[in-house]
Amino acid sequence: MDYPDRFDVIVIGGGHAGTEAALASARMGCQTLLLTHNIETLGQMSCNPAIGGIGKSHLVKEIDALGGAMALATDQGGIQFRVLNARKGPAVRATRAQADRVRYKAAIRGLLENQPGLTIFQQAAGDLIVDNDTVRGVVTETGIRFHAETVVLCTGTFLGGVIHIGLDQSRGGRAGDAPSNALAERLRALPFNVARLKTGTPPRLDAKSVDFSALEEQPGDTPIPVMSYLGSRAMHPRQVSCHIAHTNERTHEIIFANLDRSPMYSGVIGGVGPRYCPSIEDKVHRFADKASHQVFIEPEGLETRELYPNGISTSLPFDVQLEVVRSIRGLENAHITRPGYAIEYDFFDPRDLRHSLETKFIHNLFFAGQINGTTGYEEAGAQGLLAGLNAARRAKELATWAPRRDEAYLGVLVDDLITMGTQEPYRMFTSRAEYRLLLREDNADLRLTEIGRELGLVDDARWAAFATKREAIERESARLKASWVQPGTPAAQAIEAKTGKPLTREYNLMDLLKRPELGYADIAGLVGEAVADDSVTEQVQIQAKYQGYIDRQQDEIDKLKRHEATPLPESLDYDRVEGLSHEIRQKLKASRPATLAQAGRISGVTPAAISILLIHLKKRR
Numbered sequence: 001m002d003y004p005d006r007f008d009v010i011v012i013g014g015g016h017a018g019t020e021a022a023l024a025s026a027r028m029g030c031q032t033l034l035l036t037h038n039i040e041t042l043g044q045m046s047c048n049p050a051i052g053g054i055g056k057s058h059l060v061k062e063i064d065a066l067g068g069a070m071a072l073a074t075d076q077g078g079i080q081f082r083v084l085n086a087r088k089g090p091a092v093r094a095t096r097a098q099a100d101r102v103r104y105k106a107a108i109r110g111l112l113e114n115q116p117g118l119t120i121f122q123q124a125a126g127d128l129i130v131d132n133d134t135v136r137g138v139v140t141e142t143g144i145r146f147h148a149e150t151v152v153l154c155t156g157t158f159l160g161g162v163i164h165i166g167l168d169q170s171r172g173g174r175a176g177d178a179p180s181n182a183l184a185e186r187l188r189a190l191p192f193n194v195a196r197l198k199t200g201t202p203p204r205l206d207a208k209s210v211d212f213s214a215l216e217e218q219p220g221d222t223p224i225p226v227m228s229y230l231g232s233r234a235m236h237p238r239q240v241s242c243h244i245a246h247t248n249e250r251t252h253e254i255i256f257a258n259l260d261r262s263p264m265y266s267g268v269i270g271g272v273g274p275r276y277c278p279s280i281e282d283k284v285h286r287f288a289d290k291a292s293h294q295v296f297i298e299p300e301g302l303e304t305r306e307l308y309p310n311g312i313s314t315s316l317p318f319d320v321q322l323e324v325v326r327s328i329r330g331l332e333n334a335h336i337t338r339p340g341y342a343i344e345y346d347f348f349d350p351r352d353l354r355h356s357l358e359t360k361f362i363h364n365l366f367f368a369g370q371i372n373g374t375t376g377y378e379e380a381g382a383q384g385l386l387a388g389l390n391a392a393r394r395a396k397e398l399a400t401w402a403p404r405r406d407e408a409y410l411g412v413l414v415d416d417l418i419t420m421g422t423q424e425p426y427r428m429f430t431s432r433a434e435y436r437l438l439l440r441e442d443n444a445d446l447r448l449t450e451i452g453r454e455l456g457l458v459d460d461a462r463w464a465a466f467a468t469k470r471e472a473i474e475r476e477s478a479r480l481k482a483s484w485v486q487p488g489t490p491a492a493q494a495i496e497a498k499t500g501k502p503l504t505r506e507y508n509l510m511d512l513l514k515r516p517e518l519g520y521a522d523i524a525g526l527v528g529e530a531v532a533d534d535s536v537t538e539q540v541q542i543q544a545k546y547q548g549y550i551d552r553q554q555d556e557i558d559k560l561k562r563h564e565a566t567p568l569p570e571s572l573d574y575d576r577v578e579g580l581s582h583e584i585r586q587k588l589k590a591s592r593p594a595t596l597a598q599a600g601r602i603s604g605v606t607p608a609a610i611s612i613l614l615i616h617l618k619k620r621r
């Protein structure tokens with residue numbers, strides 16, 4: 001049957017990409033349908049119950065700055081919060097939260113169900129309605145036809161999913177869920193480049209069977225960090241500790257002795273796995289000289305005794321998994337509640353996408369999340385938000401939008417994917433961003449909330465909170481610049497006592513704050529009154545201390561913008577560009593960059609090749 005209501009946007013898949021996509025589209029005022037296998041699994045964490053971490057919390061806070069759900073759900077579900085790299089510079093600092101699976105999911109579902117303009121329907125999508133290379137809607141596996149202007153596909157690891165435990169295989173989207181085979185076949189028939197990737201998860205343990213006295217306790221940070229710019233500690237549930245265990249030589253012997261029963265090493269799995277989140281068999285194989293690896297024993301929630309042993313993801317057979325677990329000190333009597341497994345799935349070459357995440361081959365069809373070759377909830381959520389936004393803008397006949405690399409990690413993520421593609425599951429790191437000092441997790445709101453407001457993603461409450469904070473930062477910076485300390489005054493003596501150096505002339509408080517030995521708390525109250533809001537004082541302090549570096553990065557960006565603004569026409573025939581090497585020509589033809597700057601980021605495309613392209617473009621005019 002044809003469903004009687006017509007939608008602006010249909011989002012397929014209620015995982016991390018799909019939920020952000022559906023919320024973003026509905027926030028933009030589009031009538032949006034979220035079509036998913038199972039309403040009970042909306043926002044489900046397929047693997048570790050944690051959000052954030054290095055590079056990833058930057059994405060979470062960017063999603064938040066653009067009005068998304070992930071950070072707020074983390075504040076409602078987080079049971080242990082830590083700041084990683086706390087002693088390093090602000091560019092690489094990252095917030096990580098252990099989440100209660102059930103609370104996190106409930107928070108996401110609550111946001112979805114309360115979002116005006118969003119309709120949720122439980123059923124598998126089996127087919128796309130495509131007419132003249134343009135998507136027109138979706139057909140469910142029972143034959144219901146939903147019509148829409150645009151469609152966003154966020155099907156995660158479900159397309160052609162095959163689960164491996166040892167040499168046993170079964171079809172599945174993840175443990176306990178059916179795969180999406182009809183849709184996978186339909187997509188394979190369309191002109192997309194499909195390949196296989198794999199990922200894995202560890203066995204889960206029963207806390208009753210673990211000897212915690214043999215493990216090292218790892219409490220969360222005090223004061224407890226907060227993930228969302230609108231979040232607060234009052235939102236957090238009860239906080240708990242994680243624990244640390246270690247593999248040992250015996251563990252590694254067991255793994256080595258059974259590698260022939262691992263589907264990865266016996267050649268059964270063809271897909272490439274995540275290099276930065278390897279299975280335990282991968283780790284002992286690749287780092288054979290290491291006698292031990294850390295295993296973080298993480299609670300899955302407050303009302304469950306299940307534990308997630310982070311660091312021993314595996315696809316070895318169950319009997320070997322049990323032996324491996326029980327060889328670890330503290331886990332000698334551990335009971336496995338669910339075996340670990342690996343999953344292989346279809347993904348699509350992201351070079352076939354535009355920056356908006358619309359596919360190049362089918363108009364009005366957008367892809368987001370694991371389907372694009374990424375791994376991780378945060379990477380999926382960020383892409384989902386962007387795809388949902390652009391699907392909505394396309395439905396409203398507005399131009400699509402994507403952040404630049406110097407504006408957001410989301411810009412880096414999308415540009416990396418569509419320019420270079422990926423041969424292995426792609427995850428975010430701070431090292432992927434050229435302008436780390438500008439793209440900090442602490443200033444995602446200052447970078448993006450205003451744009452989000454213009455795009456229609458940011459509601460009044462978020463905008464009011466942001467505007468108040470931004471004003472307070474500007475006011476305090478101005479006050480520090482206008483407040484002077486004269487030599488010989490009590491304020492000068494306080495500074496001399498702190499720095500051990502005499503103050504020989506007058507300084508304003510902002511100049512004093514730039515000194516490495518002095519922090520905001522040392523100087524702010526010397527003349528006038530200090531501000532109490534940490535989020536304001538943190539910004540004032542970071543901007544003062546890093547201004548020189550920030551200005552230098554800004555200069556570089558301004559230079560590069562000239563190339564960013566030089567489009568490479570889609571019709572450009574690289575075979576007719578004289579002077580390019582065969583290899584570079586092939587690379588440019590394969591990824592068809594949209595701008596000169598994007599061409600420069602393709603590995604192997606040299607500055608000389610960029611000059612050749614520039615000359616060619618000038619000649620064409």
Ligand code: FAD
Binds near residue numbers: 041047126155
């Ligand atoms: P998913 O979260 O998988 O959501 C897909 C959604 O689409 C589901 O709700 C599904 O029901 C729905 N769906 C699929 N097909 C259809 C259809 N035809 N019709 C309707 N609905 C459909 N990430 C890490 O960062 N580290 C890890 O160690 C890690 N290990 C993992 C281990 C396993 C076993 C799995 C399965 C995933 C792992 N991940 C890991 C990846 C992480 O779970 C994903 O990156 C993230 O969930 C991707 O989000 P997504 O929204 O793209 O897809």
